[in-house]
Amino acid sequence: MFTTDRRSLILGSAALVASSALSRSHAQAPTGPYKLDPLPYPTNKNEPSIDAQTMEIHHDRHHAAYVNNLNGVMAQQPDLANRPLLELLTRLDSVPEAVRTAVRNNGGGHANHTMFDKLQDQFNTAGTRVFGSGWVFVTVASDGKLALVTKPNQDTPIMDGQRALMGNDVWEHAYYLKYQNRRPDYLKAWWNVVNWDKVAERYSAAKAGTLTI
Numbered sequence: 001m002f003t004t005d006r007r008s009l010i011l012g013s014a015a016l017v018a019s020s021a022l023s024r025s026h027a028q029a030p031t032g033p034y035k036l037d038p039l040p041y042p043t044n045k046n047e048p049s050i051d052a053q054t055m056e057i058h059h060d061r062h063h064a065a066y067v068n069n070l071n072g073v074m075a076q077q078p079d080l081a082n083r084p085l086l087e088l089l090t091r092l093d094s095v096p097e098a099v100r101t102a103v104r105n106n107g108g109g110h111a112n113h114t115m116f117d118k119l120q121d122q123f124n125t126a127g128t129r130v131f132g133s134g135w136v137f138v139t140v141a142s143d144g145k146l147a148l149v150t151k152p153n154q155d156t157p158i159m160d161g162q163r164a165l166m167g168n169d170v171w172e173h174a175y176y177l178k179y180q181n182r183r184p185d186y187l188k189a190w191w192n193v194v195n196w197d198k199v200a201e202r203y204s205a206a207k208a209g210t211l212t213i
Contacts, residue, residue, distance in 0.1 A: 032071025033081050034110060036064050041121055046188065059117065066109035073102050085111055124187040126150050127170050137167040140206040158213070163206045166199050 039059045044052035074081040077099055080088065088095070088107050095103050126148055127136035134152040139162045141147070146165065149157055157164045168174075168190055175186035205211035 032074045034067050034070050034074070034085065036067045037114070037117075039117055046120075059113075063110070063113040063117070066106045066113060069102065070106040070110055073099050073106065120188075120191055122148060123168075124184065127168055127187045128184050130170050133171040135167050135169055138165045139163060140165040140203060140211075142206075142209070144203075144207055163211050164213075165202055165206065166194070 036059075039055065042052075043055040043059075046055065077096065080095065080099075080103075083091075085107060088103060089111060092100060092104060123136060123138070127150070130136060130150050130152070132152065134150060135154075135156070136148070136150050137157050139147050139149055139157045141163070149162070151157065156167075168187065170183060170187070175183065179186040179189075202211055
C-alpha cells in the first residue's frame with residue numbers, strides 16, 4: 001500500500017513549476033536532514049509523453065533546488081531540522097514566520113516532486129499486478145491521507161467504507177482494442193488524460209465530507 005501526505009496528489013499538477021534556484025545542482029546540495037532520492041526509474045521511461053531530458057532537468061535541477069533550499073533553511077533553524085517533512089508541512093503555523101514562506105515553498109516542492117517521481121510508477125505497478133480483471137484506486141481518508149489500493153472485478157473501496165479519489169479500470173475491455181495484452185503501456189498512457197482539476201475537487205469534497213461516487 002502506498003501512502004502519502006495531503007499535499008502530494010492534489011498539487012502534483014504543479015510539479016513543473018519553475019524554481020528560482022534552478023541553476024543549483026544536486027551535487028552542490030548543502031548537508032542537511034532532507035535528501036534527494038535517485039529517480040526510481042530511467043529518465044526515458046515515460047517517453048514519448050515526457051522526454052528523458054525533461055525528466056533529468058526536472059529531477060536533478062528543479063527537485064534538487066527545493067531540497068537544497070530547504071536544507072539551507074534548516075542550517076539556520078536547527079530546532080526544525082529534526083522534524084520529518086510531513087510534520088514540518090502539517091505544522092507550518094509552528095515554523096518561525098521569518099522562514100515560514102521558504103519552508104512552505106521548498107518543503108512543499110520537495111514533497112510534491114517526491115510524489116511526482118514515485119506515484120505514477122507505484123500506481124502503474126499496482127495496476128499491472130492486478131490478476132485478471134479489476135481496478136486500481138487512490139483512496140482518501142477523512143483526515144486527508146491518501147492510499148493506493150487494488151480491487152478485483154467490479155469491487156470498489158466504497159464497499160470497505162473508503163472514499164475513492166480516483167481510479168483506473170484494468171479490465172481488458174478498457175484497453176484491448178489499442179493495447180491488446182500490453183496493460184503496462186495502457187497504464188502509462190492513461191496519465192496523459194488525468195483531469196487534475198477534477199481530482200482536486202474530489203479531494204476537497206472528501207475533506208468536507210461531501211464526496212459521493
